[in-house]
Amino acid sequence: MSALEITARHRVHGGELCYARHDSAATGTAMKLSVFLPPGEGPFPYVIWLSGLTCTEENFTAKAGAYGVAARLGLAIVAPDTSPRGEGVADDPAYDLGQGAGFYVDATQDPWAPHFQMETYVTRDLIAAVEAVLPLDGERRGVFGHSMGGHGALTLALRHPQLFRSVSAFAPIGSPTRCPWGEKAFTAYLGEDRGAWAAHDACLLIEAGVGEGRFDGILVDQGLADGFLETQLKPELLEAACRAAGQRLTLNRREGYDHSYFFITSFMAGHLDWHMKRLGKSRVNSRVPTALF
């Protein structure tokens, strides 16, 4: 694994947005990511954002509109790419498999297994790389994401509760074993045996009591005009699993909102606030001029 190399820096809302790359031992490839650091000295509490299908590390930076609020809260945000990429890395012509669609699992099947190790990448290599060189507080780390990345946030938080103190999701694939996107990806990455899938399904993990009592609630926002709502996302399954297991869930159904980043940016402030409340005392950053908001 190589040290993080900052490839570009941009001043934004008084803080700094960095684009970066590093070599990951898990994926065996170079991986790209973005990091927002709020103004001040750090070490900062931070959240890892996991993007959805077709995304790179840039969708969040360009469309989420998160940095003004994050600067004010003193919260850093790390947003990695959604898969390994490049020549020699397996791919598929469909948008929902292969490069851009890593699903945050460690593939066991060929041709994916050599590079598609996104669970280990996020939970080991990404965290180690950013915390080695940036002023990020490893004791105050949360995770959130969108759609495929919402599935990633929920399952990685449930499977690695020692790593994450807070978790939230926008329009997550709550039960990938029961929707076409998940069934296709899990068949390819994990094989035909559905027994191996359950450990990567947030609903089934919650029903099995995994992560019980470890999180001060889960926050989910879901648009009701989302074209994927009934076929892929099925928040009612997550709601039922949480109810059955006694897991606290705040599920906000948002009338008229679709699956896009217009929906995400509309409710981003609430999610950042949710994380900040759980990651440490919200220190309103007086060095950020309020005129910026």
Ligand SMILES: N[C@@H](CCC(=O)N[C@@H](CSC=O)C(=O)NCC(=O)O)C(=O)O
């Ligand atoms: N291209 C596909 C759908 C792709 C899509 O909607 N991707 C979403 C995430 S979906 C679940 O993981 C996304 O975030 N796209 C990037 C963006 O910037 O909007 C189709 O059109 O059907």
